[in-house]
Amino acid sequence: MEYERPLFFRVMQYAARADRDVVGMVSGNPDWEPPAALREGLAEYAEADIEAFQYPPSEGLTKLRAEIAQRRGVDIEQVVVTNGAGEANYLAMAAALDRNSGDELLLTDPVYPYYPGKTELLGGTERYVPVAEDGQLDPATVREHASEDTAAILVNTPNNPTGAVYDEATMRELVAIAEDNDALLLSDEVYDHFDYSGRFASALGVDSEHRIVTNSFSKSMAITGFRVGYAVFPEALVDDAKTRHMLVNVAGSQPAQRAVLTALQETGPDYYADNRDLMAERVETFTAALDDAGAEYTTPDGGFYVLARFDDFPGTLDNVERLIDEAGVAGMPGDAFGSAREDWLRFALVTPRVEEAADRLAEYFR
Numbered sequence: 001m002e003y004e005r006p007l008f009f010r011v012m013q014y015a016a017r018a019d020r021d022v023v024g025m026v027s028g029n030p031d032w033e034p035p036a037a038l039r040e041g042l043a044e045y046a047e048a049d050i051e052a053f054q055y056p057p058s059e060g061l062t063k064l065r066a067e068i069a070q071r072r073g074v075d076i077e078q079v080v081v082t083n084g085a086g087e088a089n090y091l092a093m094a095a096a097l098d099r100n101s102g103d104e105l106l107l108t109d110p111v112y113p114y115y116p117g118k119t120e121l122l123g124g125t126e127r128y129v130p131v132a133e134d135g136q137l138d139p140a141t142v143r144e145h146a147s148e149d150t151a152a153i154l155v156n157t158p159n160n161p162t163g164a165v166y167d168e169a170t171m172r173e174l175v176a177i178a179e180d181n182d183a184l185l186l187s188d189e190v191y192d193h194f195d196y197s198g199r200f201a202s203a204l205g206v207d208s209e210h211r212i213v214t215n216s217f218s219k220s221m222a223i224t225g226f227r228v229g230y231a232v233f234p235e236a237l238v239d240d241a242k243t244r245h246m247l248v249n250v251a252g253s254q255p256a257q258r259a260v261l262t263a264l265q266e267t268g269p270d271y272y273a274d275n276r277d278l279m280a281e282r283v284e285t286f287t288a289a290l291d292d293a294g295a296e297y298t299t300p301d302g303g304f305y306v307l308a309r310f311d312d313f314p315g316t317l318d319n320v321e322r323l324i325d326e327a328g329v330a331g332m333p334g335d336a337f338g339s340a341r342e343d344w345l346r347f348a349l350v351t352p353r354v355e356e357a358a359d360r361l362a363e364y365f366r
């Protein structure tokens with residue numbers, strides 16, 4: 001069995017080796033400061049007693065789980081702190097397949113490439129549901145694709161790569177479809193703080209034994225390197241998830257969890273609102289410049305990414321490498337995100353150089 005490795009690191013390495021200045025728009029690494037309290041939490045930890053340097057509880061620091069549970073309106077027992085949303089998604093998908101109620105995972109096309117990779121790793125089968133041109137997911141289409149073979153419906157809102165945000169009615173119906181097919185709705189909400197539409201609705205708003213929500217501090221606190229995320233499980237599934245987490249990891253990182261806890265407790269809403277506004281401005285700047293470049297694009301309602309299409313320039317890895325060498329802009333090939341956006345390129349707006357990048361694109365394609 002050969003697993004498919006997502007292309008992100010490969011493209012970033014290619015860009016780093018290029019013989020010219022390149023604006024990097026490949027990965028979703030935020031380029032802004034974490035909350036000030038996060039640095040304070042880390043500094044405090046450096047001076048802590050040695051017992052603080054030992055294993056934390058496997059399912060996460062109790063105070064951190066309590067803080068998450070209180071904010072999300074769930075029972076602390078449902079919360080598992082994970083090694084980022086990456087692990088949270090893995091545990092959620094494993095929980096769905098372990099129920100022995102189907103081996104299919106319904107994924108959207110376009111898709112975040114780690115989902116099919118993990119599906120295969122876990123011995124499941126992926127089945128793709130198409131989305132509308134603007135990235136919206138029609139629950140009626142999901143229902144047509146769901147069956148007794150469905151273990152889970154896996155969605156991401158705000159979406160990577162389309163930028164779509166699913167509203168409350170959509171989330172409610174997705175949970176209902178999961179219930180009707182004895183499956184789970186898995187909702188990956190890592191970009192929840194970056195909703196520009198005001199329509200974002202967490203699946204936690206729909207009470208059900210058939211949904212798992214995953215999230216992370218990677219994006220909301222600009223700390224993708226800390227590796228702290230979490231999943232909220234239904235009561236019946238949480239013990240097995242904790243065991244799997246323990247067998248794979250022993251435990252998570254104590255310094256990272258402590259710093260996140262301090263930051264959660266001491267950071268007000270302005271921090272999150274300012275970063276969301278910064279991203280919303282970049283969306284405007286970048287898409288205005290894409291207009292000048294004559295590109296077709298989707299304006300994201302949330303998240304970090306813009307999909308763009310240029311005439312006669314399909315979104316292949318070869319073309320992405322050409323764009324790095326010849327235009328000095330690094331994006332991701334659309335064909336890395338399933339088959340629906342093979343002609344497109346994905347640009348991450350987590351760089352202060354979005355305008356410069358768009359100008360370079362305009363110059364290149366003009």
Ligand SMILES: Cc1ncc(COP(=O)(O)O)c(C=O)c1O
Pocket residue numbers: 028083084085086087112156160188190215216217218224228229
């Ligand atoms: C949709 C989605 N889920 C999960 C992740 C991974 O998040 P984490 O850093 O918390 O593992 C990313 C990172 O880009 C993402 O885009």
